[in-house]
Amino acid sequence: MELPSKYLQRAVEEMSSLPGIGKRTALRLVLSLLQQEKREVVGFAQSFIDLIEHTKMCKTCHNISDQEICGICSNPNRDKSTICVVSDIRDIMAIENTMQYKGVYHVLGGVISPMDGIGPNDLNIDSLISRLEPEGALEVILALSATTEGDTTNFYLYKKINSYPVKVTIISRGIGVGSELEYADEVTLGRSIINRSPFDLNISN
Amino acid sequence: MELPSKYLQRAVEEMSSLPGIGKRTALRLVLSLLQQEKREVVGFAQSFIDLIEHTKMCKTCHNISDQEICGICSNPNRDKSTICVVSDIRDIMAIENTMQYKGVYHVLGGVISPMDGIGPNDLNIDSLISRLEPEGALEVILALSATTEGDTTNFYLYKKINSYPVKVTIISRGIGVGSELEYADEVTLGRSIINRSPFDLNISN
Numbered sequence: 347m348e349l350p351s352k353y354l355q356r357a358v359e360e361m362s363s364l365p366g367i368g369k370r371t372a373l374r375l376v377l378s379l380l381q382q383e384k385r386e387v388v389g390f391a392q393s394f395i396d397l398i399e400h401t402k403m404c405k406t407c408h409n410i411s412d413q414e415i416c417g418i419c420s421n422p423n424r425d426k427s428t429i430c431v432v433s434d435i436r437d438i439m440a441i442e443n444t445m446q447y448k449g450v451y452h453v454l455g456g457v458i459s460p461m462d463g464i465g466p467n468d469l470n471i472d473s474l475i476s477r478l479e480p481e482g483a484l485e486v487i488l489a490l491s492a493t494t495e496g497d498t499t500n501f502y503l504y505k506k507i508n509s510y511p512v513k514v515t516i517i518s519r520g521i522g523v524g525s526e527l528e529y530a531d532e533v534t535l536g537r538s539i540i541n542r543s544p545f546d547l548n549i550s551n
Numbered sequence: 552m553e554l555p556s557k558y559l560q561r562a563v564e565e566m567s568s569l570p571g572i573g574k575r576t577a578l579r580l581v582l583s584l585l586q587q588e589k590r591e592v593v594g595f596a597q598s599f600i601d602l603i604e605h606t607k608m609c610k611t612c613h614n615i616s617d618q619e620i621c622g623i624c625s626n627p628n629r630d631k632s633t634i635c636v637v638s639d640i641r642d643i644m645a646i647e648n649t650m651q652y653k654g655v656y657h658v659l660g661g662v663i664s665p666m667d668g669i670g671p672n673d674l675n676i677d678s679l680i681s682r683l684e685p686e687g688a689l690e691v692i693l694a695l696s697a698t699t700e701g702d703t704t705n706f707y708l709y710k711k712i713n714s715y716p717v718k719v720t721i722i723s724r725g726i727g728v729g730s731e732l733e734y735a736d737e738v739t740l741g742r743s744i745i746n747r748s749p750f751d752l753n754i755s756n
Contacts, residue, residue, distance in 0.1 A: 348644070348647065349615075349644070350614055350615050350616055350621055350622055350623070350640070350643070350644075351606045351615050351616055351617045352617060353598075353601050353602045353605045353606050353617065354602060354606060354615055356598045356601065356602070357598040357599055357601070357602040359598075360594065360595045360598040360599075363595070364580045364583060364584075365579070365580070365583050366576075366579075366580075367580070371571075373641060373644075374570065374571075374641070375569045375570070375571075375572070376599075376602065377639075377640065377641065378569060378570050379569075379599055379602065379603065380602065380603065380606065380615065382603075384603050384604070387599055387600065387602070387603040388600055388603070389565065390565045390568070390599060391596035391597065391599040391600045392596065393558075393561045393562040393564075393565040394562055394565075394581075394584055394592055394595060394596040395592065395593055395596045396558050396561065396562070397556075397558045397559060397561070397562040397581065397584065397585065397592070398584065398585065398587075398589050398592040398593070399589070400558045401556045401558050401559060401585065409555055410554075410555050410556050410559055410585065411555055411556055412556045412557060412558065416555055417555055418555070434582075435555070435582065436578060436579070436582065438555070439553070439554065439555075439578075442553065
């Protein structure tokens with residue numbers, strides 16, 4: 347596709363470098379910018395420059411933060427003895443939205459995936475191990491995706507953490523709340539029967 | 552969704568101001584930027600600033616251009632007596648890609664749509680009418696979408712152009728090349744029968 351302006355060409359190329367944005371979508375997005383006021387487009391662009399210049403990774407948990415230590419790690423009301431291991435900062439937001447968790451987090455930055463060339467050394471695993479003792483960790487919750495890669499990473503982490511006096515737990519897998527039983531796949535359904543728990547009137551699942 | 556950084560918050564808001572980009576997608580896109588080198592992100596942002604600062608609208612046809620007059624209007628090999636009216640510059644690119652058209656264009660900047668508050672005065676119609684005589688236009692091709700709004704705009708333009716010695720034509724509507732007849736809607740199929748043309752061995756449709 348030949349574009350009538352080299353600046354348009356360049357902007358479309360940059361936009362289509364974003365994951366999941368093809369050339370056609372990129373063109374649509376860039377043309378929508380062209381219909382805006384110059385001031386608005388400069389604000390749009392500046393937000394990404396500010397982002398890359400001013401945000402940091404939390405030195406403790408690798409969450410994104412405006413400070414050296416993120417708002418969760420520096421919050422005295424959070425339980426430092428419970429560390430929830432997640433793949434991505436989006437997972438932190440998802441768990442925070444549930445309002446069910448008061449511990450702290452550790453962002454691995456991915457999961458072990460030989461197919462994508464991601465090994466244990468590419469993830470924030472050493473920094474997880476090295477914070478267990480100083481923070482007096484009692485429990486590490488593994489909250490990775492229920493995929494082969496997630497399971498591989500869970501297994502690797504379990505072997506690493508096992509030599510410390512820390513309980514390793516994993517978030518439950520089973521029928522999603524609100525799901526019809528008949529549509530659950532058989533592996534999930536099987537796991538949910540094996541991992542059945544005492545019926546408790548007080549938990550409104 | 553509460554984000555752990557105000558810069559991230561702002562970047563996600565800006566990204567989700569683009570059409571069709573929701574908050575979740577915006578977050579995914581912005582986080583992918585955060586994984587890039589600072590230099591790359593600055594280049595990404597700068598491309599939009601350059602775009603809005605340096606691109607112009609062609610004074611003749613309202614196409615996007617780096618010059619006052621776009622590459623198509625200033626090309627001596629294009630037939631200035633045939634003007635193809637389109638809604639959007641993306642339509643120019645689509646028609647150019649067919650390599651079937653050697654005339655020039657006129658970008659309306661939309662179609663008449665009372666529902667969206669777009670009337671004839673919001674479109675580049677006066678500039679179309681005023682170029683007919685000076686450019687010696689012989690034919691105006693209406694190439695708008697086959698929608699109610701497109702039809703309304705076609706009708707409006709026809710009435711306006713009709714008082715000039717200019718032929719008004721419309722791009723053909725019918726069964727899409729490669730489409731199965733049985734899946735065509737009945738209006739399209741009906742139009743394609745009414746607008747049937749002599750069978751010509753030389754046109755490999």
